[in-house]
Amino acid sequence: MWKVPVTQKPDQCLGEWIDREALAEAMIPLIGQLYRNNNVVSSIYGRSLINRSVISILKAHRFARHRQADETELSVHETFPLLKAMSELKLGAASVDLGKLANKFKQEGNGGTAEQFVREELAAVVGQQNASARKGTDVVLYGFGRIGRLLARILIEKTGGGDGLRLRAIVVRKGAENDLVKRASLLRRDSVHGPFDGTITIDEANNTITANGNLIQVIYAKSPSEVDYTQYGIENALIVDNTGVWRDADGLGQHLACPGAARVILTAPGKGALKNIVHGINHGDIAADD
Numbered sequence: 001m002w003k004v005p006v007t008q009k010p011d012q013c014l015g016e017w018i019d020r021e022a023l024a025e026a027m028i029p030l031i032g033q034l035y036r037n038n039n040v041v042s043s044i045y046g047r048s049l050i051n052r053s054v055i056s057i058l059k060a061h062r063f064a065r066h067r068q069a070d071e072t073e074l075s076v077h078e079t080f081p082l083l084k085a086m087s088e089l090k091l092g093a094a095s096v097d098l099g100k101l102a103n104k105f106k107q108e109g110n111g112g113t114a115e116q117f118v119r120e121e122l123a124a125v126v127g128q129q130n131a132s133a134r135k136g137t138d139v140v141l142y143g144f145g146r147i148g149r150l151l152a153r154i155l156i157e158k159t160g161g162g163d164g165l166r167l168r169a170i171v172v173r174k175g176a177e178n179d180l181v182k183r184a185s186l187l188r189r190d191s192v193h194g195p196f197d198g199t200i201t202i203d204e205a206n207n208t209i210t211a212n213g214n215l216i217q218v219i220y221a222k223s224p225s226e227v228d229y230t231q232y233g234i235e236n237a238l239i240v241d242n243t244g245v246w247r248d249a250d251g252l253g254q255h256l257a258c259p260g261a262a263r264v265i266l267t268a269p270g271k272g273a274l275k276n277i278v279h280g281i282n283h284g285d286i287a288a289d290d
Contacts, residue, residue: 023076024057030087038129039093039160042083044074045100050157051197064099078102081114089119092128093163136166138234142224142255143243144170147267149187151240153196156211168234169217170209171227180218184209229260236262244268263290 031049034040042049044060045067052060057076064074079098082105086096105117119126139155141148148170155167175182180202187209188196198212207218217232229237239255241264246252248271255264270276275290277283 020058020076021054023080024054024061027057027076027080027083028052028054030083034083034087034091036161038091039163040086040091040125041095041158041160042086043095043097043099044079045097049098067099068103074099074102078106082118085113085115085118086122088115089122089126090129091122092125094122094125096122136163138168138229138237138260139165140168140229140234140237140239140261141170142239142241144172144183144186145242146190147242148240149190150193151242151267152187152211152216153193156198156214159212159214165238167214167216168237169219169229169232171219171221171224173222174220179220180204180207180209183218187211224254224258227258229258232260234260236260238262239264240267241265242267247274248272249274 027049031042032051034042035050045064047060047063049057049060061074061076061079065071068074079102082098082101101118101121104121105114109117141151144152152167152170155165158164159166170183172179172183181204184200184202188200190196196211200209200211202209207220209216209218217234219227219232221227229235237260239258239261241252241255244267246254247266247268252264252266252274255261266274275285277286
């Protein structure tokens with residue numbers, strides 16, 4: 001009878017898996033500390049590693065084979081030393097793709113250590129932890145439909161240490177008596193994108209939703225002219241209008257007349273002289289004074 005040759009023993013296979021699991025588990029606190037303390041976002045070929053499980057991290061490494069020239073699976077033995085080196089260099093805010101970094105280290109490391117390579121590659125942010133006095137930017141979602149709730153999830157997920165974009169409020173029309181409960185429930189569960197990854201609580205007395213530590217003020221208003229954001233401690237806010245009601249400069253200009261508002265972004269196609277931006281296509285058209 002013909003037999004299939006066995007090149008790897010069961011115990012060896014399991015042992016290698018346990019070893020990879022252990023390294024992935026050791027990566028989790030490093031990824032979290034870099035994110036919260038240094039505002040460093042770690043990813044593997046575009047797949048975020050923030051708040052991911054051991055299995056998710058290992059799957060991200062396996063996914064890397066579709067992005068690497070030699071189509072080999074990225075090993076945690078390659079990424080862990082780089083991540084550990086990053087955690088010891090007091091980095092400033094940055095986005096670091098460990099997949100690309102590991103691939104470059106393999107090709108251009110020239111026998112040097114991971115610490116030396118990372119120090120050179122990330123020289124611009126080495127030693128820059130807490131060097132910037134930049135405050136976070138307050139963000140207000142005007143409207144809280146499907147697009148608004150998805151934006152809320154993204155903003156909450158990427159809060160980090162709080163000096164980036166921070167969701168401070170949503171503005172909606174008052175619904176039923178239990179309006180706040182319903183809106184929190186819709187944020188908590190989405191029929192397409194699944195459950196919210198975290199915890200959500202509400203304070204009906206103060207009209208707030210707290211999601212993963214983000215205190216979000218729910219402001220009830222029928223139009224922008226009714227809102228004074230400074231009453232809620234919101235200053236120089238970026239207003240994201242996802243209602244689609246106002247799509248030209250005059251209509252969106254109502255937001256800029258509100259105390260505490262600084263800029264407006266529209267999530268629907270704009271009219272007139274408004275710039276319609278698609279990232280990766282024409283995002284370079286955005287000017288500093290837009």
